[in-house]
Amino acid sequence: MGMVRESQFHVLAVDDSLFDRKMIERLLQKSSCQVTTVDSGSKALEFLGLRESNDPNALETHQQEVEINLIITDYCMPGMTGYDLLKKVKESAAFRSIPVVIMSSENVPARISRCLEEGAEEFFLKPVKLADLTKLKPHMMKTKLKKEGEKPAEEENTILKPEESAVIEILPLHQELELEQQEPMLSSNKRKAMEEVISAGRSRPKYNDITTSV
Amino acid sequence: MNTVVVAQLQRQFQEYLVSLYQQGFLDNQFTELRKLQDEGTPDFVAEVVSLFFDDCSKLINSMSRSLGRPESVDFKQVDSGVHQLKGSSSSVGARRVKNVCISFKECCDVQNREGCLRCLQQVDYEYKMLKTKLEDLFNLEQQILQAGGTIPQININ
Numbered sequence: 125m126g127m128v129r130e131s132q133f134h135v136l137a138v139d140d141s142l143f144d145r146k147m148i149e150r151l152l153q154k155s156s157c158q159v160t161t162v163d164s165g166s167k168a169l170e171f172l173g174l175r176e177s178n179d180p181n182a183l184e185t186h187q188q189e190v191e192i193n194l195i196i197t198d199y200c201m202p203g204m205t206g207y208d209l210l211k212k213v214k215e216s217a218a219f220r221s222i223p224v225v226i227m228s229s230e231n232v233p234a235r236i237s238r239c240l241e242e243g244a245e246e247f248f249l250k251p252v253k254l255a256d257l258t259k260l261k262p263h264m265m266k267t268k269l270k271k272e273g274e275k276p277a278e279e280e281n282t283i284l285k286p287e288e289s290a291v292i293e294i295l296p297l298h299q300e301l302e303l304e305q306q307e308p309m310l311s312s313n314k315r316k317a318m319e320e321v322i323s324a325g326r327s328r329p330k331y332n333d334i335t336t337s338v
Numbered sequence: 339m340n341t342v343v344v345a346q347l348q349r350q351f352q353e354y355l356v357s358l359y360q361q362g363f364l365d366n367q368f369t370e371l372r373k374l375q376d377e378g379t380p381d382f383v384a385e386v387v388s389l390f391f392d393d394c395s396k397l398i399n400s401m402s403r404s405l406g407r408p409e410s411v412d413f414k415q416v417d418s419g420v421h422q423l424k425g426s427s428s429s430v431g432a433r434r435v436k437n438v439c440i441s442f443k444e445c446c447d448v449q450n451r452e453g454c455l456r457c458l459q460q461v462d463y464e465y466k467m468l469k470t471k472l473e474d475l476f477n478l479e480q481q482i483l484q485a486g487g488t489i490p491q492i493n494i495n
Contacts, residue, residue, distance in 0.1 A: 143389050143426045150374045150382060200421075229425045251429040253370050 133264045134158040134190075138168045138197035138209065139227075148196065148227075148252065155257040160192075165204030168195065169212060172219055192222055193264040196248075199228040199235065207239060214243045223263035227252055339486030348490050351478040358475070359494050363468055368431025369494055384476055390430045394465040397423050398458060405454055416454060417446045423461065434464045 135157045137148045145161045152159045162168050173190065195213060199206040206226050214220045226239045229250040236247045245263045248256050358364045375382040401419040404412040424439035438460045445453030479489050 141422065141425070143386070143393060144429070146386060146389065147429055150379070150386075154374050154376075229421075229428065250425060251367050251370070254373055 132156055132158045133193040133261075133268075134160070135260075135264075136168060136171060136192045136195045137161045138163075138165060138195065138201070138206070140164060140198065140201045144198060144250070151252060151254060151257055152196075154254060155260070157260075165197070165201060165206070165209035165212075168197070168209055172213075172222075174212070174216055174219065192219075193267050194223050194225065194260055196225045196227060196260075199226050199239070200230075207235075207242065210239060210242050210244055221267060223260075223267065225260065225263075344482060344485045344487035347478065347482045347485060348487060351475070351482060352490055352492055354475060354478060355492055356494065358471055362433050363471055364431050365433040365436075366431065366494070367429060371429075371431055372491075387430060387472055390426050390432065391465060391469050393426055394423065394435070394461070398462050398465075401454075401458055405451060405458065408451060411449070411451050411454075413446055413449050413454075417443070420446055432465070432468055435461060435468060438464055 133156075135152050137145065137152065137159055139145045139148060139161070140163050142163075145163065149159045149161050160171065162171055171190065172192065195209075197206040197209050204212075206228075210224050210226065213222060213224055220243075223245040224243065225246045225248060226244045227248045227250055228235065231249055239247055246259055355364075359368075371383055371386065397419040401416050404415040404419075420439055420442045424436060424443065427433075427435040427439060438457055442454065442457035442461065445457055482489055
């Protein structure tokens, strides 16, 4: 029952209002996400592991434990605003790949473009609706795909050019093309990852037995 | 289960809910809120609404204090309170409360103390009115459940 998935997406929600935290938590749960809520930008950074620690190992292990697929934060917060938090996340080598979404009850175009320019994936106007959250999936998928892409791709190793190719040269060009398409997934580490989701093109290259007749 | 009684209660519930929309107490956001409730979270709406009313009470009290003395009104504090109230009323679908907040903000922006006091009074009235209406609505829900029925999903356009 349900999708075969190792784990749900885990979202970190940041808002200083208890009421809003309760709302966004429910919205995310209803969208099948695991949620952690915090009430400030600094607590968010602490949760991620971006804090100064006396223990040199703490930062390392903390990063391993907490896998966050998306940060959704209110814009207007005392102390560190959502924008400040966004900047800090994007400036951090370890966490800049985590998609960040900003929420605000005010429709201020200059604010919206400032956030998007700084790397926010989306800007939601409050009150946030269930339908808005469907926009989050593609952004969270990118982080999962990236992680999966970093594992060694077993399929590639099974495609061995037949030794006979030197003699016969009947090479399945189509399958070779499929292989090449899989590689770009591994290399990209840009802040704004590719817009289109690489449709999980990890299909096993179908190759029939290469019959060679000498 | 007395199906006739359940049907009657369900109809009563539906009519009452629809009337709240028609009279402008609630808007579409309340419908969105109800969508978030399910068998696993049967008290979600009631909890959120209760939080909202608590907020209203607290914010109105603090804004009242800020507006208290004409010679030293802290409009910044009032503005902050109105902002919060507008946000939460909007999220809950409390349409009338939200609309008062819009006027309230305008009075605050121009530092109109009298206007603010009037709005404060109105906000107080509207939230209390909505509170009693929703209490009645939740009562009907309870009656339906106790009679063995289920709460109807209602789509309001």
